[in-house]
Amino acid sequence: MQKCLECTVFGRVQLVMFRDFVMRKARTRGITGTVRNSPDGTVFLCAEGNEEKLRELLALVYRGPLLARVEKVDAVWKDCLGERQSFDILY
Template sequence: MKKHVSIRVQGRVQGVWYRANAEQKARQEGIHGFVQNNPDGSVSIEAEGSPEALDTFLDWCRRGPLLARVDDVQVLEGPLVGYATFEQRR
């Protein structure tokens, strides 16, 4: 059974390879959706996958890559969209 979550990550998460690393981690976990930068400096992620894969991915989102500083992660569950892959958006 798949779940959908909308994630907003705040902190120093732009210009530190957060999106590229999030894409890599999502693909490792079999998660579909996308990651994108927001004008306010945060990052948004739409993710769909098994509850276990999403838990692992969310744990990673709370840490981020080596150069990131994650201050806050907000997660909202929503209806499935049916993404076919995981991609970076601008």
């Protein structure tokens, strides 16, 4: 089943290649969406795809890349709109 996952990731998640990490993990799982840094120091991602693959991605988001320190993840599940064709970093 196609779903949408929106996450705000807190902790040391900027300047540690977090967005690139999420993009690579999403693309290898066939997930579409976007990831961006927020002005408050968090990272926000919106991902669409197979629910099982999104759950895999969410588990990886909690871990993060080597230099990151994830303190909290606020995750919201929504129905998928199927609007995205790729997974990209927004600047």
